[in-house]
Amino acid sequence: MVAAGLYYGFLAIWATSSPPHVVQNIASLAPFWIVYGLLLVNTAVCLWNRLPVLRRDLSSSRRWGSLGTYLFHVAFFFLAVGFVLTLLGRQEASVWATVGEPFESRPDQFRSASAPRMMAPGVPALSFEVERITPEFWRDELLFTTLEADLRFPSGSTATTRINRPLWVSPATFLRMSGFGYTPRYELLDRDGLILDSAFVKLNVFPPGQRDYFTLPDFPHRFYLEVMPDVAIEEGVPVNRSLNLAIPAVALHVHRGRLDLGRAVLVGAQAYEFEGLRLRFPEIRYWGEFSIVRDPGAPVVFLGYIVGLVGLLLKLTGRRPEAEWSAGRGEHHG
Amino acid sequence: MGEWFSVAFWACMTIYAVVVAAQIFGQVFNKPRWVERATYGVAGGLALHTVLVAWRWIETGHVPTIGNFENGLVGGWFIVVMTLWAGWKQRYPLLAAGALPFALIIMGGGAMSDTSARPMVASLQSFWLYIHIFFAWLAYGAYTVSCGAAVVYLTKSGKNKSADGEVLGRLDELMFRSVVFGFITDAIMIASGSIWAKNLWGSYWSWDPVETWSLLSWLIYGLALHLRITMGWRGRKLAWLLAFAIVGVLVSFWGVNLVMEGSLHVFNVG
Numbered sequence: 273m274v275a276a277g278l279y280y281g282f283l284a285i286w287a288t289s290s291p292p293h294v295v296q297n298i299a300s301l302a303p304f305w306i307v308y309g310l311l312l313v314n315t316a317v318c319l320w321n322r323l324p325v326l327r328r329d330l331s332s333s334r335r336w337g338s339l340g341t342y343l344f345h346v347a348f349f350f351l352a353v354g355f356v357l358t359l360l361g362r363q364e365a366s367v368w369a370t371v372g373e374p375f376e377s378r379p380d381q382f383r384s385a386s387a388p389r390m391m392a393p394g395v396p397a398l399s400f401e402v403e404r405i406t407p408e409f410w411r412d413e414l415l416f417t418t419l420e421a422d423l424r425f426p427s428g429s430t431a432t433t434r435i436n437r438p439l440w441v442s443p444a445t446f447l448r449m450s451g452f453g454y455t456p457r458y459e460l461l462d463r464d465g466l467i468l469d470s471a472f473v474k475l476n477v478f479p480p481g482q483r484d485y486f487t488l489p490d491f492p493h494r495f496y497l498e499v500m501p502d503v504a505i506e507e508g509v510p511v512n513r514s515l516n517l518a519i520p521a522v523a524l525h526v527h528r529g530r531l532d533l534g535r536a537v538l539v540g541a542q543a544y545e546f547e548g549l550r551l552r553f554p555e556i557r558y559w560g561e562f563s564i565v566r567d568p569g570a571p572v573v574f575l576g577y578i579v580g581l582v583g584l585l586l587k588l589t590g591r592r593p594e595a596e597w598s599a600g601r602g603e604h605h606g
Numbered sequence: 607m608g609e610w611f612s613v614a615f616w617a618c619m620t621i622y623a624v625v626v627a628a629q630i631f632g633q634v635f636n637k638p639r640w641v642e643r644a645t646y647g648v649a650g651g652l653a654l655h656t657v658l659v660a661w662r663w664i665e666t667g668h669v670p671t672i673g674n675f676e677n678g679l680v681g682g683w684f685i686v687v688m689t690l691w692a693g694w695k696q697r698y699p700l701l702a703a704g705a706l707p708f709a710l711i712i713m714g715g716g717a718m719s720d721t722s723a724r725p726m727v728a729s730l731q732s733f734w735l736y737i738h739i740f741f742a743w744l745a746y747g748a749y750t751v752s753c754g755a756a757v758v759y760l761t762k763s764g765k766n767k768s769a770d771g772e773v774l775g776r777l778d779e780l781m782f783r784s785v786v787f788g789f790i791t792d793a794i795m796i797a798s799g800s801i802w803a804k805n806l807w808g809s810y811w812s813w814d815p816v817e818t819w820s821l822l823s824w825l826i827y828g829l830a831l832h833l834r835i836t837m838g839w840r841g842r843k844l845a846w847l848l849a850f851a852i853v854g855v856l857v858s859f860w861g862v863n864l865v866m867e868g869s870l871h872v873f874n875v876g
Contacts, residue, residue: 355811364808416728436732436806448808565808573810577797584790 279307308352315349340586343579350576358569361391368474370455370559374401383561396445396566399426405452405558409515414479421449421560433562444568451561453478454499456522460488461543461550468549474559475499480512493533493546496525499556503539510537520556611665614658615679619713621651622686622706629703633761645690645699648706652686659683668726671739678716681859682709684743685750692751692780698758698773701780705754708852712859734802741795746855748788749827753852755780756845763842778840781848785827785834792824816858823854 283304322342329338365385369375377397385395400423408418420434433439438448454477460469475484477499485496500512503521510521519539526533526546536544543552625647632640659680662670670676686709693701759777799817804810811817830847833839839847 358810362809410725410727415725417725417731419728434731435728436730436802438805438808448805450808563808567804567809570804570810574801577800580793581797584793588790 279303308356312349312352312356315345315352319346319349336586336589340583340589343583343586345583347576347580347583350572350579354569354572354574354576356569357391357572358567360389361566361568362386363389363392363395363566365395365564366450367562367564368453368559369400369402369562370472370474371402371405371557373472373559375399375562391568392566395564396442398441398445398447398564400424400447402560403430405560407452407515407558412514414515419449419452421452421562423447438565443571445564445566448563448565449560450563453559453561454501454517454520455557455559456497456499456553457555457557458486458495459552459554460491461552463548463550465550472557479515491549492528494527495551496527498523500537501556503537510539517556517558522553522556524551524553526551608665611658611661614654614661615713615717618651618654618658619710619717621647621654622710625651626703626706626710629700633700633703641700641703645693645702648686648690648693648702652683652690655683655686662723666723666725669736671735672724672726672730673716673721674719675716675721677739677859678712678714681743681746682713684747685709685712688744688747688751688784689754692755692784698755698776698780700758701751701754703754704757705750708750708753708856711856729806732802732805734798734805738795738798738802741791741798742859745788745792745795746859748784748791749823749852749855752781752784752788752848755784756848759845760842760849763845774841778844781844782834782840785830785848789824789827789831792820792827796820796824819854819858823851823858826851826854 319342326338326342329335363386366383367375367381368383369381375381376399377395382395388394403422403424405421406418407416409415410417416435418434420432420437422430422432423439424430431439433447433449435449438446440446453475455472455474457472458470459467461467469488473486475486475497476482477484477497480500481498483496483498485494487494500510500521500523502512502514502516502518503510504513504519505511510523521537521539523535523537524544525535526544528547533546534544536542538544538553541552541554543550625644628644628647629641632638632644659670662676662679666672666676670680685705689702689705689709693699755777759774759781762777763774799820800810803812803817830839830844830851833847834844
């Protein structure tokens with residue numbers, strides 16, 4: 273116990289000045305797990321040995337405070353087990369889904385996914401379609417007052433998730449919204465106006481001023497974009513008025529290798545012509561960033577919180593288990 | 607903050623500072639009436655402080671919880687309320703001299719940061735935010751009272767001091783009870799913050815420095831309770847522990863974001 277106390281005390285002090293990823297790396301080392309395991313076993317044994325004392329207290333004098341102490345320390349056991357389950361089984365995957373795009377958990381639809389763990393062979397399969405994404409901003413600043421997404425599931429049910437209100441799909445799995453961006457739909461046309469290619473491209477072009485690019489498989493060009501969600505022309509210059517997607521415009525810059533093929537600001541169905549081709553962006557939608565998280569430890573930890581809180585409150589009932597100060601000569605009596 | 611708000615804010619700070627100075631003066635130069643009358647100053651300062659909190663609330667349209675300034679303003683209010691209650695209830699007005707400096711520190715520190723009104727952003731629109739912050743203020747207020755009581759205990763007791771046993775007994779009891787109160791509310795704060803973190807960041811514990819420090823300070827106060835209940839620590843031993851335990855609270859609330867970058871626990875938004 274003393275060795276564990278010193279070890280974890282040292283780690284705790286060191287962790288307070290270290291970035292989180294360093295602390296998480298420490299939790300993967302053998303000494304951490306050996307001491308942790310011994311503490312877990314020690315806690316379990318102590319709780320087991322304490323049971324007869326608890327039974328005696330409750331049957332003879334109904335000392336609910338004694339039960340409170342017991343429950344509070346049981347809660348530590350729940351927390352410790354929950355923490356282990358999280359380390360061994362937590363999985364998180366990130367998805368960018370555009371409004372109207374069905375997400376079906378195909379491997380190519382994930383932007384990122386955490387590595388498989390001992391108790392988590394893969395990201396849980398989930399299917400949904402984004403019906404609407406609603407961001408709202410305060411004045412003209414990059415402060416969201418609302419960011420939510422309406423989702424439809426294959427069963428026909430719908431639900432809304434917000435940036436701090438996840439959807440629970442099972443006791444250990446939830447879906448949360450963590451960001452959004454713009455998805456322009458491009459149309460590439462030839463000289464005769466025939467559409468050669470058209471698709472939505474999810475780009476990192478939020479907030480306005482952020483620049484991203486995309487390429488097309490059969491063409492050597494690179495297309496750089498910035499999106500102005502609410503453009504107005506002031507003295508011949510396009511100016512962005514707000515962050516709301518009202519009158520969107522695309523600032524396009526085309527390259528072929530090192531050759532600069534020019535740039536333009538395109539509003540609505542306006543097209544840019546280059547090397548016998550025309551490119552336009554008739555539509556811009558939102559994409560939402562969603563995280564699918566499976567954490568088998570979370571329900572256990574939260575149960576531990578409840579048990580611990582009940583224990584603490586029970587401790588307030590009944591007589592205090594220690595000496596009280598006696599007035600007069602300043603002596604205390606047991 | 608607006609001009610009149612600024613005037614009222616600094617007037618409130620001045621009242622608290624004068625109260626602390628008056629109580630210290632009364633204690634050092636053995637003028638108990640200065641100590642007792644300064645308590646009325648605390649009440650007056652608190653009345654003005656309450657007006658400031660309500661003013662800010664109306665101005666922003668939400669509970670003042672965003673940013674170091676608002677957290678300092680409301681956190682300081684809780685500290686003063688609990689100090690006034692404890693001092694009045696325990697008939698020990700000198701408590702303000704030990705506890706009010708912390709209110710001055712967090713309010714002053716908040717005033718040095720961005721004081722402009724900010725909306726309740728989407729990430730903070732959560733039921734759990736209000737629970738988390740409310741119990742944080744209760745906990746930190748209680749810990750501050752325990753620290754203040756500890757400081758007063760240490761100044762009143764000692765080898766060459768003929769302290770009244772009853773007075774020391776009440777202070778000892780106040781230290782213990784305020785730590786118990788703070789420990790329970792701190793536990794609720796940590797749990798509710800963890801649930802909110804799971805909703806907002808996808809993980810109930812990220813080993814963020816603020817999270818780690820708040821857990822560490824909670825464990826220190828848990829240790830203090832253990833030492834009191836099972837080992838019989840009381841009086842000066844407990845007072846010394848509680849006088850220094852407040853450091854963990856100050857660091858987790860304030861120090862981490864001053865010294866480190868990259869904490870997810872950013873009190874200022876925008």
